[in-house]
Structure formats: C-alpha cells, structure tokens
Amino acid sequence: MSRSLSSGAIANVKNPQRKQRRSFNQISAKLAPYGFLTPFIVLFFVFSVFGFVFSLYLSFHQWNPVAGMASMRFVGFENYTFSLGEPDFYKSLYNTIWLGLASGLSQHLVAIPMAYLLVSLGSKFRHFMTSAFFLPFITSTVAVSLIFVNMYSANVGIINKAIVALVNLPVINWFMDWVNAFMPLRWLEDRTLIKPAIAILQFWKFVGFHLVIYISGILTLSKEVEEAAILDGANWRQRFWHVALPHLRPFIFFGVTLTIIGSLQMFEEPFIITNGTGGIGNSGLTISMFLYKVAWEWLDMGWASAMSWLLFLIIAAVTAVQFFVFGKKGLGEH
Amino acid sequence: MELKKLSLALLLVGTTAAAQAATTIRYDCWPNHDKTAVDKIDEFYAANPDIKVEVLSNNWVDHHNKLTTALATGDGAGDLVCIDVEKIGAIVNQGGFTDLTSAFGADKDADKFVDFAFAQGKGTDGNVYALPLNIGPGVMYYRREHMQDLGFKPEEVTKDWDALIDWGVELKKKGVPLVGHAGSIAQTIINTEVEEGNSIYFDADDKPIVTSERFVKAFTYAQKARELGLDGRFGDWSSEWFEGLKQGSFAIQFSGAWLAGFLESWIAPDTAGKWGVEGLPAGFYGSWGGTFLAIPAQSENKEAAYKLAQWLTQDRDIVLYEFDTNAAFPALRATFDAPMFDEEMAFLGGQQARLLWKDIAENIPSVKPSKADNIARAIILEQALPSVVEEGKDVKVALAEAEKLIVRRMRNL
Structure with a gap:
C-alpha cells in the first residue's frame, strides 16, 4: 500500500500535467453520476421535497390562500388540536378504514386462490383471464367511476335491474322473493349502501392488479417443490395451504402494503360517486376528500395541511404495525 | 429608390413600435x-x-x-x-x-x-x-301534460308552498312525482326568501342564521314532500334526472333561465313545446x-x-x-x-319567457355574498338537509348541529 502510494507520488512529481488531467478525470468521474441525476433531483426537490416541507410549515399556520402569502399567521399546534376535535375528521377516518378493510381484504382473499387456480389451469387460459382481470386497473378511474354511478342508479341502473331479474327467476323466486320488498336499492342515497357501493368499485378495479402479483409469485415456486408435494400425496388444497401460500408470504406483504397506503389515500372513486359531497351523512367521505374540501372549498390550507400530516402519521403507524406483524419473513428473509 | 427604402424602413420602425x-x-x-x-x-x-x-x-x-x-x-x-x-x-x-x-x-x-x-x-x-x-333569474319549469292538460293552473299551484304540495299530492295519485328531489324545495326557499339585510346563511354581523324560521320552513317542506312521497328521490344532474327531463317523468324543476337553453340544446331537445315556466311559489324572486x-x-x-x-x-x-x-x-x-325579449319561445310552448325572466331579474332582492358562504352551503345543503330528508332527522336538531359546525369551521374568517 505504502509502496504504491510513494511510487504514484514520484510519478506525479515527474509529470505534473498528467497529475492535473488525472485529477480532472477523477473529479469528473465522481461528478458524472450527479450530473445524470440532476434532472431527477431538481424535479424531486421542486415537486416533492418542497411540497412536504411547505405543507409541514403550513400546518403550523393559519392561511387563506386567496388572501396571498402575506396573510399567513403562525398558530402553533392549533390546526392539529382543531383537527383532533373535529367530528368529520374521525368520521372520514372511520370511512377510510372501513373502505380499506372491505375492499382491500376482499381483493387479497379473492386474488390469492384465484391466482393459484389460474396457474393450475395452464398458461393459455391464465393469460386470457389475467388480461381480463387486469383491464379495469388500467382504465381511467374517473371514467369508470362515472359509469358505476350510472350502474348504481336506483331506477334505471343495471345493477338493480339485474337483481330484480335474478330474484324473479322461476326457482330462485321461491326463496328470494323477499328481496323485492327492498327494491329499488338506493346505492348512492342510502347511508348504509354508499360504502359498499364504493368498495365494490374498488374491488373491481384493483383485484386484477393483485392477481398479477400473486400469479408471478406462484410462478416463482420451483417445480421440484410442487412435484415433491405431489409425490408425498398432498392434494390440491394441501398444496395450496402448505406449499403455495407460505411461498407467497413476501408477495402478500408487498400487496398488502400497497393496499394500506392506497386505501388510506382513497380519493377519486368516492369523490365522483358522491359527487364531491361525501354522501348522505358524510358516510362516503374519505379523509383525503375531507382535506381536499377543507383546502380548496373552504380555503383553510393550514387545517388541511395538519390533517394531511396526521394522515401521514396514521399511514406510517399502520405500515409499521404490518412490518412488525409480518416481521422479516414478510420480506422473504429467514 | 433611396427614398423608397427610407420610407419602407420608417414604416417598419413605426409598425414595430406600435406592436411594442x-x-x-x-x-x-x-x-x-x-x-x-x-x-x-x-x-x-x-x-x-x-x-x-x-x-x-x-x-x-x-x-x-x-x-x-x-x-x-x-x-x-x-x-x-x-x-x-x-x-x-x-x-x-x-x-x-x-x-x-x-x-x-x-x-x-x-x-x-x-x-x-x-x-x-x-x-x-x-x-x-x-x-x-x-345571471340566472329563477323560475319554476313545469311539464304541460302534468299541469294544464290535467286542469291545473300554474298561477294557482304556485300561490304558496301549501298549494304546490297539494298539487303534488294530486299528481302522486296519477303516479307522477312532483319534483326530482325534495331537497330542491328547501334549496329554493333558503335561496329566495332571504330577509332584508341578511345574506343567505348569515346576518349583517356574519353570525349564522341557519336556525331561523326560513331554514325551519325550508327543511320542513322538504321533509313533508318526502314523507308524502312527492319526489322521485334523485338529485339534479343524475342520470335519472336527465332521463326524467326527457320523458317528463316528474312535473317541475326550479332553476335559472339558462336551463331552458340547456334543455333545448342538449338535455332534452325533443321536448319542444312540452314545457312552461312560472314564477317561483309564494311570489318570491331568486337567482340560480x-x-x-x-x-x-x-x-x-x-x-x-x-x-x-x-x-x-x-x-x-x-x-x-x-x-x-x-x-x-x-x-x-x-x-x-331588444326585440328578442318579446319573442314567443316555441320550446316553452309559445310563452314570452324572456319577459318573465326580465321582470324577475329586476325584482330579485339584493343579497350580498358572505365570506363563509361556501362553508355554510356545504354543511346545510350537503349534510343537514339530506339527514332531514333521507333519514327523517328532526329539523331543529339538524339545524342546531349545523349551526355549531358552521361557527366552528369559520374560526379563521
């Protein structure tokens, strides 16, 4: 080590020009990655970091945006204490968690066995079905939400029409006739139905995404393990429970994490389905919708920012709990 | 030649200066x-x-x-x-x-x-x-097959709100809802029967007045209309509402003058001649x-x-x-x-509706907007009113709760 250093030093003394060139090359080699990263870093700081920092700053201020920057006034933790005393904050949080559990859980509970089934059925069928289930995920949320609004329509919606047609079929009618007494279901005007209506839309839209993740997961399961299980006499159900499912653990961890974060930020679907109002008795109001309303309709940016930071803390806490529950196994480490 | 060049240059300079x-x-x-x-x-x-x-x-x-x-x-x-x-x-x-x-x-x-x-x-x-x-001078649009064709007179059914409800009861017997949503009755009363000196939701000192007689009356009529089954239970701009306007499956719609243009141009162009307009019930004037x-x-x-x-x-x-x-x-x-004001509007069954709108526009009382209107509107129309109409909540309780929320949320204004 010392030898190479000293010889290098002699060489540099002998040829100062080469030293200069080398150090220039060394510097530029060191700087090059930063140069390539600059566009991203600039955009990241302007559109992400600044937004974070500014909203944190705002959450300690009272500010009506239309009055200009000069009207900002420091209020300490007032926006936070005000949020925690606000009934609709808790109501929207409850709705968000309800929707997250109803649509999120069902997405995974359906996607996992269905992925296993589709893999078992062979590649041709699997490719077709996966594409069909994935299609809703890539459609425009606004467009499909508007279509669902029409489908949920009490008198002219296809969902109610289908229910009526179904329960009045000859045999089914014998034991399902009582349903007619509840028709038409007012999906969007009934406090108890609005959340299921939103959850159904969410389920339809996202189940295909999780299906793709789980199919990829099952496909990474080595043939040998599967064949060994068959040789040991494990049936289809046992292979699912004891071979495929444990193998899917990191994939489930990933999928559930995305669902938690996505659900807690749910905005577009309930916003369009309830026409921006939150529905009867605010029963379809999610926390993201509420803070949008506070910021852009009631022009109270400080309060909205405080709520968004409370939401951030909640998301962080729930994700941390999930990490804790799944542990390292969730990440595929042993 | 030189002179020509010079004049051209001057022209160019002049044009540039003008553009600047x-x-x-x-x-x-x-x-x-x-x-x-x-x-x-x-x-x-x-x-x-x-x-x-x-x-x-x-x-x-x-x-x-x-x-x-x-x-x-x-x-x-x-x-x-x-x-x-x-x-x-x-x-x-x-x-x-x-x-x-x-x-x-x-x-x-x-x-x-x-x-x-x-x-x-x-x-x-x-x-x-x-x-x-x-502006949007407010009127009551009605379908002629549910009004004149059944022997009712627009000026009589709009004499007051009770007369309108009575007409609704008669229509119900024929299976026709009076209005798309009962809430629109409340909204009309709230927006058009504002007391002098007040804004819609606040008094001159910006104190909310949503527990006042006007709001109680508005909510009570809306609740009554729902209880009597006089509405189709669908809101404005819903697919059933559009369908209803096309088919005439409900009798009236409170709205601004602009709705006639919307109906004629894109909502229900095939319904020409089937509509009529009348001033708002109880002789009040308002704007949509x-x-x-x-x-x-x-x-x-x-x-x-x-x-x-x-x-x-x-x-x-x-x-x-x-x-x-x-x-x-x-x-x-x-x-x-302008001559177009005197024209008979074929779409509205030959009525000189623009004259009616002009008369309304001249008579609408001045109501100044208030700085917390948007907060109050969201609480009253999107929360309190639906809880009364859809869930039968007590009117006074709903309004008292709404007032508390308004006061709380306008803390910075």
Missing part, C-alpha cells in the same frame, strides 16, 4: 363563457387597437382551483378572470381582487345593471370587486347561478383588463350575443328592450 406599445392581457374563463371573447374579439380590437387579448379556458373546477393557486402565490392569474357567484364571497373579501370602485369608479355604472347582480359583486366594504357577466368578471390585484394591466370587462359586460351587442349563443341571461338593463 400593444398591451397583451389574458382573459381566464370556462366554456362557453370564453366563447364571446373569441368570436367577437375583432370588434374589441377595432375600438382598442393597443390591446391584445389571449383567452385561457379551463373547466369550471380547474378554473377556480387555478385561480385560488394564482392568488395564493401572487402570480399566474389572468388579467381578467371569470368567477362563479358561488365562489365570489370567499374570494372578494380576502383582498385577491382589485377594488373597482377606487380604481375606476365602477359605482357610476350601478344603474346599468339589475340591482341584485351589481350588489353581488360588492365586498363587505361596499366597494365593487366584480362586474356581472350573466351567475358569472362575474374580476381583475386580480396582481394584474399589471388593470386598465386594459377593465376595458375588456366593460366591453364584455356593458356593450349591448356583445351581451346580447352571449345571451343568444349561450343562453346566458344578461344583467345589463340596456339589453332588455
């Missing part, structure tokens, strides 16, 4: 109120050769969000902006717009506009901040919607922007063009003697 002298202003609005400024701009240029106008159009929601952001950052707003009457209260009193009274003596134009509309553009300091571009023009305080071309605002709101031909092409009812009195 022209002030370019931006006009921000939403479709279709941006259309007149595009279609007729040459007429404005003829009178104002030193001003160039760029039009920036966004949809209604984006336009207002963009305006809010621009006012917040102090940069990026147009020199002249459209603003919906629904949004005006929250912005006008926060200093985002130019005081047109102090800057241009806009008060002197008060008589040119119908009183209520001019008052809506004023701040709490009494100065003018926005000029009315169009309206568009205003304001100059953001950050604009550096306020004079040019004000010239454009004056042209758009006070040039008789331009305002009539907007009325003709967009069904945007004018607030400008000078237009009221």
